[in-house]
Amino acid sequence: MGKPKVVLGVSGGIAAYKSCELLRLLTESGHDVRVVPTAASLNFVGEATWAALSGNPASTEVWETVHEVPHVRIGQSADLVVVAPATADMLAKAAHGLADDLLTNTLLTARCPVVFAPAMHTEMWEHPATQENVATLRRRGALVIEPAVGRLTGKDTGKGRLPDPAEIYEVCRRVLARGVDEPDLVGRHVVISAGGTREPLDPVRFLGNRSSGKQGYALARTAVARGARVTLVAANTALADPAGADVVRVGTAVQLREAVLEAAADADVVVMAAAVADFRPAEYAGGKIKKKDGQDPAPVALVRNPDVLAEISADRARDGQVVVGFAAETDDVLANGRAKLLRKGCDLLVVNEVGEARTFGSEENEAVILASEGLEIQVPYGPKEALAEAIWDQVAVRLQPRRA
């Protein structure tokens, strides 16, 4: 089998320079990339750069090498088309089927998955014309990832930034791995909590845990690649924001509860992958707690934190909302898992066995997915992404038909 063929479409936005990095990531990981820039984008990054980095000619117009019929051939033979950055103009053209240059022709002839990574000013992104074009493209099966929030061209900040190229690459990789299947979480809002809460004792100390957030982030990445709108409630993580996810940062269990409940109000799915502290110090010392010569330290009194998973499971914000919990167990993994599933009242419980050297901070995981109706799915040791996909497969079959 030859290398997977990727078409990288580049439209005319300042973020075009970031696509050089995306191109590198794609070529270095064994993809044959053909860059198709629009004429406007060449004002930002020239043809020579694309040709040199991809090792392939980079043409803009359908009138070059006409005997090879490039306007049909490039799209037909692609395994994936990714347009990054996708400007408002490009989204409009794609939504309406215009074909006035090589990239728009390619989009009409492609029969493979198509990913758009939009980048533009917030006003342009939020304009109803753009939003309707995005909705049209999504309805037709294209994956349009949400822009990131942050610094835009000039001094302004807001939604409209091109996500980190490494994260766009992750989306491409996931979509290529899934092949031509239509994204099955399109039109769904999923809320994922990730990381570990920290419960402060004083301004410099906290009670925490060893969760890295990697499993929750893998869930967010895979959900984006399957078309979902993703809210990621991240507790004390040090990982790059997944492309296309709205990231809400929290510190404590109480903050996490608030953020999850707010996002869950219109969510189809809530996945509680975060390690939430069951207890917090009863008192917070406003100043640093000092040791005193000759005195034993004062004991730390603890109080219970709310159980977010149990609360969400018992009081679902929407009919048919699917709730997924996680359990980390050291002994009697399955029996404890079944009991916890009942106690928490969720639909699925992902149980993994943990220990000093297992799971925390690692790229791999092994788990059993327990379902409330009795099903038990063993997911073998492997990348956290594979477990994430297995979880979404189970969620997808439990979702109610989409509302019109």
Ligand code: CTP
């Ligand atoms: N969880 C939660 N709120 C808490 C504690 C946990 O929402 N205050 C969620 C976690 O996100 C996870 C699940 O509950 O999805 C399992 O948490 P775990 O700490 O393993 O379960 P516990 O109820 O604490 O049970 P035990 O103490 O017996 O391990």
